[in-house]
Amino acid sequence: MPPVPISPIKVGHIDDVQELRKTKPRTIPQRFVRDMTERPTLTTPLPPPYSDMPVIDFYKLSKGNKEEVLTELFNLATACEEWGFFQVINHEIDLNLLESIENLSREFFMLPLEEKQKYPMAPGTVQGYGQAFVFSEDQKLDWCNMFALGIEPQYVRNPNLWPKKPEKFSETVEEYSGEIRKLCYNLLTYIALGLGLKGDEFEKMFGISVQAVRMNYYPPCSRPDLVLGLSPHSDGSALTVLQQAKGGPVGLQILKDNTWVPIQPIPNALVINIGDTIEVLTNGKYRSVEHRAVAHEEKDRLSIVTFFAPSYEVELGPMPEFVDENHPCKYKRYSHGEYSKHYVTNKLQGKKTLDFAKIQTKNKN
Numbered sequence: 001m002p003p004v005p006i007s008p009i010k011v012g013h014i015d016d017v018q019e020l021r022k023t024k025p026r027t028i029p030q031r032f033v034r035d036m037t038e039r040p041t042l043t044t045p046l047p048p049p050y051s052d053m054p055v056i057d058f059y060k061l062s063k064g065n066k067e068e069v070l071t072e073l074f075n076l077a078t079a080c081e082e083w084g085f086f087q088v089i090n091h092e093i094d095l096n097l098l099e100s101i102e103n104l105s106r107e108f109f110m111l112p113l114e115e116k117q118k119y120p121m122a123p124g125t126v127q128g129y130g131q132a133f134v135f136s137e138d139q140k141l142d143w144c145n146m147f148a149l150g151i152e153p154q155y156v157r158n159p160n161l162w163p164k165k166p167e168k169f170s171e172t173v174e175e176y177s178g179e180i181r182k183l184c185y186n187l188l189t190y191i192a193l194g195l196g197l198k199g200d201e202f203e204k205m206f207g208i209s210v211q212a213v214r215m216n217y218y219p220p221c222s223r224p225d226l227v228l229g230l231s232p233h234s235d236g237s238a239l240t241v242l243q244q245a246k247g248g249p250v251g252l253q254i255l256k257d258n259t260w261v262p263i264q265p266i267p268n269a270l271v272i273n274i275g276d277t278i279e280v281l282t283n284g285k286y287r288s289v290e291h292r293a294v295a296h297e298e299k300d301r302l303s304i305v306t307f308f309a310p311s312y313e314v315e316l317g318p319m320p321e322f323v324d325e326n327h328p329c330k331y332k333r334y335s336h337g338e339y340s341k342h343y344v345t346n347k348l349q350g351k352k353t354l355d356f357a358k359i360q361t362k363n364k365n
Protein backbone atom coordinates (compact mmCIF):
# COMPACT_ATOMS: atom_id res chain seq x y z
CA MET A 1 0.00 0.00 0.00
CA PRO A 2 1.34 3.51 -0.76
CA PRO A 3 2.10 5.54 2.33
CA VAL A 4 -0.79 7.69 3.53
CA PRO A 5 0.10 11.30 2.61
CA ILE A 6 0.64 13.46 5.68
CA SER A 7 -1.26 16.70 5.14
CA PRO A 8 1.16 19.54 5.81
CA ILE A 9 -0.08 22.10 8.27
CA LYS A 10 -0.37 25.51 6.60
CA VAL A 11 0.36 28.18 9.19
CA GLY A 12 1.15 31.11 6.87
CA HIS A 13 3.82 33.68 7.64
CA ILE A 14 4.73 33.93 11.30
CA ASP A 15 6.57 37.13 12.18
CA ASP A 16 9.26 36.75 14.81
CA VAL A 17 8.09 39.29 17.39
CA GLN A 18 11.59 40.24 18.54
CA GLU A 19 12.61 41.06 14.95
CA LEU A 20 9.38 42.96 14.43
CA ARG A 21 10.03 45.01 17.52
CA LYS A 22 13.59 45.75 16.36
CA THR A 23 12.78 46.74 12.79
CA LYS A 24 9.25 48.20 13.02
CA PRO A 25 8.71 49.06 16.67
CA ARG A 26 5.27 50.60 16.16
CA THR A 27 3.81 48.06 13.76
CA ILE A 28 1.37 45.41 14.97
CA PRO A 29 0.54 43.11 12.04
CA GLN A 30 -3.12 42.21 11.81
CA ARG A 31 -2.43 38.58 12.77
CA PHE A 32 -1.50 39.78 16.25
CA VAL A 33 -4.47 42.09 16.71
CA ARG A 34 -7.11 40.31 18.78
CA ASP A 35 -10.84 40.55 18.23
CA MET A 36 -12.51 42.98 20.64
CA THR A 37 -13.78 40.17 22.88
CA GLU A 38 -10.28 38.74 23.33
CA ARG A 39 -8.39 41.94 24.05
CA PRO A 40 -6.80 42.07 27.49
CA THR A 41 -7.51 44.31 30.43
CA LEU A 42 -4.22 45.81 31.55
CA THR A 43 -5.17 46.57 35.11
CA THR A 44 -2.99 47.52 38.01
CA PRO A 45 -3.39 45.30 41.13
CA LEU A 46 -6.96 44.40 42.02
CA PRO A 47 -8.22 44.82 45.60
CA PRO A 48 -8.60 41.81 47.96
CA PRO A 49 -9.54 39.00 47.61
CA TYR A 50 -8.02 39.12 44.12
CA SER A 51 -4.68 40.43 45.37
CA ASP A 52 -4.34 37.56 47.81
CA MET A 53 -2.94 34.73 45.70
CA PRO A 54 -1.82 32.16 48.28
CA VAL A 55 1.82 31.91 49.30
CA ILE A 56 3.09 28.53 50.52
CA ASP A 57 6.19 28.33 52.67
CA PHE A 58 7.94 25.15 51.56
CA TYR A 59 10.29 25.28 54.55
CA LYS A 60 7.32 25.09 56.94
CA LEU A 61 5.83 22.20 54.95
CA SER A 62 8.99 20.14 54.85
CA LYS A 63 10.89 21.10 58.00
CA GLY A 64 8.43 22.95 60.21
CA ASN A 65 7.13 21.80 63.58
CA LYS A 66 3.94 19.72 63.67
CA GLU A 67 1.69 22.75 63.92
CA GLU A 68 3.44 24.56 61.06
CA VAL A 69 3.24 21.49 58.85
CA LEU A 70 -0.48 21.08 59.50
CA THR A 71 -1.21 24.77 58.94
CA GLU A 72 0.79 24.83 55.71
CA LEU A 73 -0.84 21.61 54.46
CA PHE A 74 -4.21 23.23 55.08
CA ASN A 75 -3.09 26.40 53.25
CA LEU A 76 -1.84 24.31 50.33
CA ALA A 77 -5.09 22.35 50.09
CA THR A 78 -7.11 25.59 50.23
CA ALA A 79 -4.88 27.19 47.58
CA CYS A 80 -5.34 24.23 45.25
CA GLU A 81 -9.10 24.13 45.75
CA GLU A 82 -9.85 27.85 45.66
CA TRP A 83 -7.17 29.22 43.33
CA GLY A 84 -5.47 26.39 41.43
CA PHE A 85 -2.41 28.64 41.69
CA PHE A 86 0.00 29.55 44.47
CA GLN A 87 3.50 30.95 44.91
CA VAL A 88 6.12 28.88 46.77
CA ILE A 89 8.72 30.59 48.90
CA ASN A 90 11.73 28.95 50.58
CA HIS A 91 11.63 26.23 47.92
CA GLU A 92 15.25 25.19 48.60
CA ILE A 93 16.36 25.67 45.00
CA ASP A 94 19.64 27.56 44.90
CA LEU A 95 18.88 31.16 43.93
CA ASN A 96 22.10 31.25 41.90
CA LEU A 97 20.72 28.46 39.75
CA LEU A 98 17.49 30.42 39.21
CA GLU A 99 19.57 33.43 38.24
CA SER A 100 21.73 31.36 35.87
CA ILE A 101 18.78 29.85 34.00
CA GLU A 102 17.25 33.30 33.73
CA ASN A 103 20.45 34.86 32.36
CA LEU A 104 21.12 32.03 29.93
CA SER A 105 17.53 32.01 28.65
CA ARG A 106 17.76 35.74 28.07
CA GLU A 107 21.10 35.30 26.30
CA PHE A 108 19.54 32.64 24.10
CA PHE A 109 16.69 34.92 23.04
CA MET A 110 19.18 37.74 22.38
CA LEU A 111 21.15 35.61 19.88
CA PRO A 112 20.80 36.52 16.19
CA LEU A 113 17.69 35.04 14.60
CA GLU A 114 19.77 32.76 12.31
CA GLU A 115 21.36 31.16 15.38
CA LYS A 116 18.02 30.54 17.09
CA GLN A 117 16.57 29.21 13.86
CA LYS A 118 19.08 26.36 13.93
CA TYR A 119 16.59 24.86 16.39
CA PRO A 120 13.28 25.45 14.62
CA MET A 121 9.94 24.46 16.04
CA ALA A 122 8.40 22.73 13.01
CA PRO A 123 4.71 23.52 12.39
CA GLY A 124 2.54 21.20 14.47
CA THR A 125 5.36 20.35 16.91
CA VAL A 126 6.13 21.82 20.32
CA GLN A 127 9.91 21.62 20.72
CA GLY A 128 12.48 24.16 19.56
CA TYR A 129 12.32 27.88 18.84
CA GLY A 130 9.22 29.55 17.42
CA GLN A 131 5.49 29.70 18.12
CA ALA A 132 3.74 26.55 19.30
CA PHE A 133 0.05 25.71 18.85
CA VAL A 134 -0.38 27.43 15.47
CA PHE A 135 -2.41 25.28 13.11
CA SER A 136 -3.94 27.57 10.50
CA GLU A 137 -3.22 30.62 8.39
CA ASP A 138 -5.97 32.71 9.95
CA GLN A 139 -5.17 31.91 13.58
CA LYS A 140 -4.20 34.91 15.71
CA LEU A 141 -0.62 34.87 16.96
CA ASP A 142 0.77 35.48 20.42
CA TRP A 143 3.18 38.34 21.13
CA CYS A 144 5.79 35.85 22.29
CA ASN A 145 8.79 33.82 21.19
CA MET A 146 9.11 30.37 22.71
CA PHE A 147 11.86 27.88 23.13
CA ALA A 148 10.78 24.46 24.41
CA LEU A 149 12.56 21.20 25.15
CA GLY A 150 11.43 17.78 26.27
CA ILE A 151 13.53 16.78 29.29
CA GLU A 152 12.41 13.44 30.75
CA PRO A 153 12.13 10.56 30.06
CA GLN A 154 14.73 10.22 27.32
CA TYR A 155 12.03 9.35 24.77
CA VAL A 156 10.66 12.92 24.80
CA ARG A 157 14.09 14.42 24.07
CA ASN A 158 15.17 15.70 20.71
CA PRO A 159 18.96 16.11 21.08
CA ASN A 160 19.16 18.09 17.80
CA LEU A 161 17.22 20.91 19.43
CA TRP A 162 19.53 21.41 22.41
CA PRO A 163 21.40 24.64 21.64
CA LYS A 164 25.18 24.88 21.50
CA LYS A 165 24.98 28.57 22.37
CA PRO A 166 25.06 30.17 24.84
CA GLU A 167 27.78 28.11 26.41
CA LYS A 168 26.52 26.26 29.53
CA PHE A 169 22.89 26.61 28.38
CA SER A 170 22.26 22.88 28.04
CA GLU A 171 24.07 21.83 31.20
CA THR A 172 22.25 24.50 33.19
CA VAL A 173 18.89 23.33 31.79
CA GLU A 174 19.80 19.81 32.98
CA GLU A 175 20.72 20.95 36.47
CA TYR A 176 17.71 23.25 36.75
CA SER A 177 15.34 20.55 35.54
CA GLY A 178 16.71 18.08 38.09
CA GLU A 179 15.99 20.54 40.92
CA ILE A 180 12.53 21.42 39.63
CA ARG A 181 11.76 17.71 39.27
CA LYS A 182 12.53 17.16 42.97
CA LEU A 183 10.32 20.12 43.88
CA CYS A 184 7.47 18.70 41.79
CA TYR A 185 7.67 15.29 43.47
CA ASN A 186 7.74 16.98 46.89
CA LEU A 187 4.78 19.20 46.08
CA LEU A 188 2.84 16.22 44.77
CA THR A 189 3.49 14.47 48.08
CA TYR A 190 2.04 17.38 50.06
CA ILE A 191 -0.84 17.79 47.62
CA ALA A 192 -1.65 14.09 48.05
CA LEU A 193 -1.52 14.37 51.86
CA GLY A 194 -3.76 17.45 51.73
CA LEU A 195 -6.26 15.40 49.75
CA GLY A 196 -6.22 12.65 52.38
CA LEU A 197 -4.27 10.29 50.08
CA LYS A 198 -1.02 8.47 50.77
CA GLY A 199 1.97 10.77 50.28
CA ASP A 200 3.49 8.65 47.51
CA GLU A 201 0.20 8.08 45.65
CA PHE A 202 0.96 10.36 42.67
CA GLU A 203 4.65 9.50 42.47
CA LYS A 204 3.80 5.78 42.26
CA MET A 205 1.01 6.38 39.77
CA PHE A 206 3.03 8.66 37.46
CA GLY A 207 5.86 6.23 36.62
CA ILE A 208 8.84 8.04 35.10
CA SER A 209 7.19 11.42 34.86
CA VAL A 210 7.25 13.43 31.66
CA GLN A 211 8.93 16.80 32.06
CA ALA A 212 9.35 19.62 29.57
CA VAL A 213 10.66 23.15 29.85
CA ARG A 214 9.53 26.17 27.88
CA MET A 215 11.08 29.61 27.90
CA ASN A 216 8.69 32.38 26.90
CA TYR A 217 10.09 35.74 25.82
CA TYR A 218 7.64 38.64 25.50
CA PRO A 219 9.18 41.74 23.85
CA PRO A 220 7.68 45.15 24.63
CA CYS A 221 4.69 45.98 22.46
CA SER A 222 3.60 49.48 21.42
CA ARG A 223 -0.09 48.44 21.74
CA PRO A 224 -0.33 45.86 24.54
CA ASP A 225 -4.07 46.55 24.67
CA LEU A 226 -4.50 44.92 21.24
CA VAL A 227 -2.43 41.77 21.64
CA LEU A 228 -1.98 38.79 23.96
CA GLY A 229 1.43 37.58 25.12
CA LEU A 230 0.05 34.07 25.46
CA SER A 231 -3.48 32.93 24.61
CA PRO A 232 -5.77 31.80 27.45
CA HIS A 233 -5.24 28.13 28.28
CA SER A 234 -5.04 25.57 31.02
CA ASP A 235 -1.89 23.45 31.25
CA GLY A 236 -1.98 19.85 30.08
CA SER A 237 0.41 18.81 32.84
CA ALA A 238 -0.19 17.60 36.41
CA LEU A 239 1.75 20.53 37.86
CA THR A 240 3.40 23.52 36.24
CA VAL A 241 6.26 25.51 37.77
CA LEU A 242 6.70 29.05 36.52
CA GLN A 243 9.73 31.19 37.14
CA GLN A 244 9.28 34.86 36.29
CA ALA A 245 12.55 36.62 35.51
CA LYS A 246 13.59 39.35 37.91
CA GLY A 247 12.65 42.94 37.16
CA GLY A 248 9.96 42.01 34.64
CA PRO A 249 6.53 43.62 34.57
CA VAL A 250 3.37 41.90 35.76
CA GLY A 251 2.32 39.66 32.87
CA LEU A 252 0.55 36.57 34.13
CA GLN A 253 -3.22 36.81 34.57
CA ILE A 254 -5.45 34.05 35.90
CA LEU A 255 -9.19 33.71 35.48
CA LYS A 256 -10.83 33.78 38.89
CA ASP A 257 -14.60 34.21 39.31
CA ASN A 258 -14.75 35.34 35.67
CA THR A 259 -12.22 38.11 36.34
CA TRP A 260 -8.72 38.26 34.86
CA VAL A 261 -6.52 38.68 37.92
CA PRO A 262 -2.94 39.95 37.43
CA ILE A 263 -0.39 38.09 39.53
CA GLN A 264 2.21 40.21 41.31
CA PRO A 265 5.52 38.32 41.26
CA ILE A 266 7.19 37.75 44.63
CA PRO A 267 10.99 37.96 44.27
CA ASN A 268 12.61 34.49 44.27
CA ALA A 269 9.26 32.69 44.57
CA LEU A 270 8.05 30.13 42.03
CA VAL A 271 4.47 30.12 40.80
CA ILE A 272 2.84 26.68 40.80
CA ASN A 273 -0.39 25.73 39.12
CA ILE A 274 -2.59 22.69 38.98
CA GLY A 275 -2.80 21.19 35.50
CA ASP A 276 -5.45 19.15 33.71
CA THR A 277 -4.12 15.81 35.05
CA ILE A 278 -4.82 16.72 38.67
CA GLU A 279 -8.23 18.11 37.73
CA VAL A 280 -9.14 14.75 36.19
CA LEU A 281 -7.65 12.64 39.01
CA THR A 282 -9.53 14.62 41.67
CA ASN A 283 -12.74 14.58 39.59
CA GLY A 284 -12.68 18.40 39.49
CA LYS A 285 -12.10 19.00 43.22
CA TYR A 286 -8.88 20.78 42.22
CA ARG A 287 -9.27 22.61 38.92
CA SER A 288 -6.71 23.57 36.31
CA VAL A 289 -7.29 27.29 36.09
CA GLU A 290 -7.29 29.18 32.83
CA HIS A 291 -4.50 31.75 32.51
CA ARG A 292 -2.85 33.99 29.94
CA ALA A 293 0.02 36.43 29.60
CA VAL A 294 -0.19 40.07 28.55
CA ALA A 295 2.52 42.21 26.95
CA HIS A 296 3.89 45.50 28.29
CA GLU A 297 4.40 48.77 26.46
CA GLU A 298 7.99 49.41 27.57
CA LYS A 299 9.35 46.35 29.27
CA ASP A 300 10.15 42.89 28.02
CA ARG A 301 9.34 39.82 30.11
CA LEU A 302 10.82 36.36 30.37
CA SER A 303 9.28 33.31 31.98
CA ILE A 304 10.69 29.81 32.37
CA VAL A 305 8.01 27.18 32.65
CA THR A 306 8.28 23.49 33.58
CA PHE A 307 5.48 21.06 32.75
CA PHE A 308 5.43 17.95 34.91
CA ALA A 309 3.12 15.09 33.96
CA PRO A 310 2.64 11.33 34.20
CA SER A 311 4.46 8.96 31.89
CA TYR A 312 2.63 8.48 28.58
CA GLU A 313 1.43 4.93 29.27
CA VAL A 314 -0.23 5.91 32.57
CA GLU A 315 -4.00 5.45 32.55
CA LEU A 316 -5.82 8.41 34.04
CA GLY A 317 -9.35 8.98 35.22
CA PRO A 318 -11.02 10.21 38.41
CA MET A 319 -9.75 8.38 41.50
CA PRO A 320 -12.48 6.47 43.37
CA GLU A 321 -11.86 8.64 46.46
CA PHE A 322 -13.39 11.60 44.58
CA VAL A 323 -16.42 9.92 43.06
CA ASP A 324 -19.68 9.28 44.92
CA GLU A 325 -23.38 9.91 44.44
CA ASN A 326 -22.92 13.63 45.11
CA HIS A 327 -19.85 13.80 42.89
CA PRO A 328 -20.58 11.78 39.75
CA CYS A 329 -17.65 10.82 37.59
CA LYS A 330 -16.99 13.74 35.22
CA TYR A 331 -14.10 12.39 33.15
CA LYS A 332 -13.46 9.27 31.11
CA ARG A 333 -10.35 7.08 31.33
CA TYR A 334 -7.52 7.62 28.87
CA SER A 335 -3.72 7.44 28.80
CA HIS A 336 -1.63 10.55 29.33
CA GLY A 337 0.02 9.82 25.97
CA GLU A 338 -3.38 10.15 24.27
CA TYR A 339 -4.08 13.38 26.13
CA SER A 340 -0.66 14.76 25.31
CA LYS A 341 -1.19 14.08 21.62
CA HIS A 342 -4.57 15.78 21.75
CA TYR A 343 -3.14 18.77 23.66
CA VAL A 344 -0.25 19.46 21.33
CA THR A 345 -2.36 19.16 18.17
CA ASN A 346 -4.89 21.80 19.19
CA LYS A 347 -4.61 25.54 19.55
CA LEU A 348 -4.64 27.07 23.02
CA GLN A 349 -8.25 27.96 23.65
CA GLY A 350 -9.11 28.32 27.30
CA LYS A 351 -10.04 24.99 28.83
CA LYS A 352 -11.24 23.50 25.58
CA THR A 353 -8.53 20.82 25.44
CA LEU A 354 -9.98 19.26 28.59
CA ASP A 355 -13.23 18.53 26.69
CA PHE A 356 -11.30 15.52 25.39
CA ALA A 357 -11.56 13.94 28.85
CA LYS A 358 -15.07 15.08 29.80
CA ILE A 359 -17.99 12.72 30.02
CA GLN A 360 -20.75 14.54 28.19
CA THR A 361 -23.83 14.92 30.39
CA LYS A 362 -27.30 15.17 28.87
CA ASN A 363 -28.78 18.63 29.15
CA LYS A 364 -32.01 18.05 31.12
CA ASN A 365 -33.57 21.44 30.16
Ligand SMILES: COC(=O)C(/C=C/C1=C(C)CCCC1(C)C)=C/O[C@H]1C=C(C)C(=O)O1
Binds near residue numbers: 237238
Ligand atom coordinates in the same frame (compact mmCIF):
# COMPACT_ATOMS: atom_id res chain seq x y z
C1 LIG B 1 5.12 24.27 23.77
O1 LIG B 1 5.00 23.17 24.57
C2 LIG B 1 4.11 23.11 25.55
O2 LIG B 1 3.46 24.06 25.83
C3 LIG B 1 3.96 21.87 26.25
C4 LIG B 1 4.68 20.80 25.71
C5 LIG B 1 5.40 19.96 26.36
C6 LIG B 1 6.11 18.85 25.78
C7 LIG B 1 7.31 19.05 25.14
C8 LIG B 1 7.91 20.37 24.89
C9 LIG B 1 8.09 17.90 24.64
C10 LIG B 1 7.75 16.65 25.33
C11 LIG B 1 6.33 16.40 25.36
C12 LIG B 1 5.50 17.50 25.99
C13 LIG B 1 4.11 17.45 25.34
C14 LIG B 1 5.33 17.27 27.49
C15 LIG B 1 3.14 21.80 27.33
O3 LIG B 1 3.17 20.73 28.16
C16 LIG B 1 2.04 20.29 28.79
C17 LIG B 1 1.08 19.69 27.87
C18 LIG B 1 0.97 18.39 28.15
C19 LIG B 1 0.06 17.38 27.54
C20 LIG B 1 1.86 18.08 29.20
O4 LIG B 1 2.04 16.99 29.69
O5 LIG B 1 2.47 19.21 29.60
Ligand SMILES: O=C(O)CCC(=O)C(=O)O
Binds near residue numbers: 235242251252303
Ligand atom coordinates in the same frame (compact mmCIF):
# COMPACT_ATOMS: atom_id res chain seq x y z
O1 LIG C 1 4.54 33.60 31.02
C1 LIG C 1 3.64 33.36 31.80
O2 LIG C 1 3.44 34.00 32.82
C2 LIG C 1 2.65 32.25 31.50
C3 LIG C 1 3.28 31.07 30.85
C4 LIG C 1 2.34 29.92 30.70
O3 LIG C 1 1.23 29.93 31.15
C5 LIG C 1 2.79 28.72 29.96
O4 LIG C 1 3.90 28.73 29.40
O5 LIG C 1 2.02 27.74 29.94
Ligand SMILES: [Fe+2]
Binds near residue numbers: 235
Ligand atom coordinates in the same frame (compact mmCIF):
# COMPACT_ATOMS: atom_id res chain seq x y z
FE1 LIG D 1 0.37 27.89 31.16
